[in-house]
Amino acid sequence: xxxxxxxxxxxxxxxxxxxxxxxxxxxxxxxxxxxxxxxxxxxxxxxxxxxxxxxxxxxxxxxxxxxxxxxxxxxxxxxxxxxxxxxxxxxxxxxxxxxxxxxxxxxxxxxxxxxxxxxxxxxxxxxxxxxxxxxxxxxxxxxxxxxxxxxxxxxxxxxxxxxxxxxxxxxxxxxxxxxxxxxxxxxxxxxxxxxxxxxxxxxxxxxxxxxxxxxxxxxxxxxxxxxxxxxxxxxxxxxxxxxxxxxxxxxxxxxxxxxxxxxxxxxxxxxxxxxxxxxxxxxxxxxxxxxxxxxxxxxxxxxxxxxxxxxxxxxxxxxxxxxxxxxx
Amino acid sequence: xxxxxxxxxxxxxxxxxxxxxxxxxxxxxxxxxxxxxxxxxxxxxxxxxxxxxxxxxxxxxxxxxxxxxxxxxxxxxxxxxxxxxxxxxxxxxxxxxxxxxxxxxxxxxxxxxxxxxxxxxxxxxxxxxxxxxxxxxxxxxxxxxxxxxxxxxxxxxxxxxxxxxxxxxxxxxxxxxxxxxxxxxxxxxxxxxxxxxxxxxxxxxxxxxxxxxxxxxxxxxxxxxxxxxxxxxxxxxxxxxxxxxxxxxxxxxxxxxxxxxxxxxxxxxxxxxxxxxxxxxxxxxxxxxxxxxxxxxxxxxxxxxxxxxx
Numbered sequence: 001x002x003x004x005x006x007x008x009x010x011x012x013x014x015x016x017x018x019x020x021x022x023x024x025x026x027x028x029x030x031x032x033x034x035x036x037x038x039x040x041x042x043x044x045x046x047x048x049x050x051x052x053x054x055x056x057x058x059x060x061x062x063x064x065x066x067x068x069x070x071x072x073x074x075x076x077x078x079x080x081x082x083x084x085x086x087x088x089x090x091x092x093x094x095x096x097x098x099x100x101x102x103x104x105x106x107x108x109x110x111x112x113x114x115x116x117x118x119x120x121x122x123x124x125x126x127x128x129x130x131x132x133x134x135x136x137x138x139x140x141x142x143x144x145x146x147x148x149x150x151x152x153x154x155x156x157x158x159x160x161x162x163x164x165x166x167x168x169x170x171x172x173x174x175x176x177x178x179x180x181x182x183x184x185x186x187x188x189x190x191x192x193x194x195x196x197x198x199x200x201x202x203x204x205x206x207x208x209x210x211x212x213x214x215x216x217x218x219x220x221x222x223x224x225x226x227x228x229x230x231x232x233x234x235x236x237x238x239x240x241x242x243x244x245x246x247x248x249x250x251x252x253x254x255x256x257x258x259x260x261x262x263x264x265x266x267x268x269x270x271x272x273x274x275x276x277x278x279x280x281x282x283x284x285x286x287x288x289x290x291x292x293x294x295x296x297x298x299x300x301x302x303x304x305x306x307x308x309x310x311x312x313x314x315x316x317x318x319x320x321x322x323x324x325x326x327x328x
Numbered sequence: 329x330x331x332x333x334x335x336x337x338x339x340x341x342x343x344x345x346x347x348x349x350x351x352x353x354x355x356x357x358x359x360x361x362x363x364x365x366x367x368x369x370x371x372x373x374x375x376x377x378x379x380x381x382x383x384x385x386x387x388x389x390x391x392x393x394x395x396x397x398x399x400x401x402x403x404x405x406x407x408x409x410x411x412x413x414x415x416x417x418x419x420x421x422x423x424x425x426x427x428x429x430x431x432x433x434x435x436x437x438x439x440x441x442x443x444x445x446x447x448x449x450x451x452x453x454x455x456x457x458x459x460x461x462x463x464x465x466x467x468x469x470x471x472x473x474x475x476x477x478x479x480x481x482x483x484x485x486x487x488x489x490x491x492x493x494x495x496x497x498x499x500x501x502x503x504x505x506x507x508x509x510x511x512x513x514x515x516x517x518x519x520x521x522x523x524x525x526x527x528x529x530x531x532x533x534x535x536x537x538x539x540x541x542x543x544x545x546x547x548x549x550x551x552x553x554x555x556x557x558x559x560x561x562x563x564x565x566x567x568x569x570x571x572x573x574x575x576x577x578x579x580x581x582x583x584x585x586x587x588x589x590x591x592x593x594x595x596x597x598x599x600x601x602x603x604x605x606x607x608x609x610x611x612x613x614x615x616x617x618x619x620x621x622x623x624x625x626x627x628x629x630x631x632x633x634x635x636x637x638x
């Protein structure tokens with residue numbers, strides 16, 4: 001099992017215990033990221049983590065931080081979310097996203113939404129401006145229009161790379177590989193954060209599996225699967241084989257272990273191992289606890305991830321990789 | 329103890345004049361599910377059969393009889409899950425089909441995905457030869473009346489919702505010890521177009537795992553989602569809580585952390601079952617050892633031999 005985890009700092013000093021440290025962790029997808037995309041993926045997650053971190057440093061909420069980080073990833077065509085999203089069987093872009101506030105358990109999600117540049121922000125609007133948690137398809141698009149969210153022309157979200165990949169898949173028709181699914185692009189993006197007040201939040205955004213059936217909804221917008229946040233335990237964002245993540249409700253599973261006293265790293269590893277054993281699925285997760293412990297863990301070949309914790313930028317791509325840069 | 333099947337016809341404040349309809353509806357559905365089990369059928373076959381009955385019964389908020397969205401249209405959600413392989417199928421916001429639960433099962437059996445939504449779900453239905461039905465055939469006078477009433481600016485959808493029957497569902501354990509669940513709904517009264525509730529969200533509207541048990545939920549969907557209710561109950565059972573205690577703990581969490589009321593039916597692989605609710609009523613029925621159990625108000629648990637026609 002390939003994995004990478006960062007146990008986070010232990011707060012032994014009582015003084016530091018009383019002053020909450022803000023942390024943000026992001027991921028840009030767990031899969032066998034090819035070398036030609038590696039640099040862009042790592043640069044992308046580092047930049048997104050820094051975006052999230054500046055929000056936290058200004059005293060912004062965890063919710064604001066995860067939204068900012070995921071927006072940065074959605075805007076980056078190197079990732080399968082917003083710009084650069086993969087195409088469904090009809091050659092169209094359908095997007096899913098979720099955001100959740102650990103303080104109140106409030107959540108917003110959109111599934112199968114079209115022509116929106118930042119689905120994570122639309123998900124936040126569902127949470128804050130409606131009495132619902134999730135909107136899908138045309139209904140989600142109508143809601144976007146009603147609040148003045150700009151619809152972008154379909155072509156804006158397409159990239160040459162994705163168009164080529166879609167063509168390739170159309171020619172060599174294959175079913176979704178059952179074993180571990182590591183070869184398929186799973187570059188869903190996501191972020192988790194804890195702010196100075198100790199509130200946690202998560203956000204996840206994706207274009208889904210390449211050549212998916214029209215209207216296929218994966219784990220990303222499903223509360224408890226693609227993400228979950230609860231001030232009593234922590235916040236999680238997942239990536240990987242969506243159907244497997246759904247079957248084991250991965251985000252909620254990880255936090256159920258945290259609730260029973262396990263570390264964020266152990267909780268993540270146990271849960272991903274369970275997913276591999278029970279449903280033969282691979283993926284990755286990022287977790288943060290209300291006290292600032294965090295982990296980035298994956299069972300796929302690679303996962304682009306980055307975290308900012310106490311002015312240090314941590315990041316990695318390959319298993320057991322933990323690089324760091326000191327931030328000013 | 330095996331086999332066993334439990335069904336619910338929604339948690340809410342069922343008006344007295346409709347209580348007979350709800351009781352006879354759930355008892356008919358559970359008889360149908362039990363007949364499947366007694367004939368050696370699987371728990372999945374049993375729950376789909378029971379929920380199909382409830383979808384076809386216009387008195388329930390699923391299939392025919394579904395509540396209307398704010399535009400006066402019917403958009404339905406449904407979910408199935410089997411406990412052996414954690415296989416699952418769901419549809420959300422699907423229109424113009426009579427039995428969303430059967431479409432959800434087709435998603436599980438015939439695709440490599442777990443959930444299809446809206447237009448995509450409809451296209452899939454077409455490709456499977458599932459007949460398209462006119463929306464009018466799904467709309468009842470009662471649902472139209474409630475929709476109209478709730479269009480008033482000062483109407484409270486959640487309150488109004490609780491005055492009608494809710495989501496329907498079933499859980500079962502077959503003679504092989506396999507558990508399954510199924511849940512189906514028209515959603516919340518006057519919901520926004522495209523609103524998806526707990527029902528098709530795995531872990532929320534239902535969950536089934538041979539190692540722990542199966543759950544189907546009903547009630548205020550958004551609140552169920554916030555606490556991932558079905559999974560919450562099963563986590564409690566993993567830690568040793570009984571089906572009844574775990575269900576009550578889940579409903580309490582939903583009430584205190586998400587300010588929502590609802591109901592659940594829960595079963596474990598040994599055949600222990602519970603039907604619990606925090607709302608005023610929940611129409612439910614169970615069949616086990618050739619005995620029919622049913623109730624509507626808190627504390628009710630009527631029993632009779634299954635072979636006596638109700």
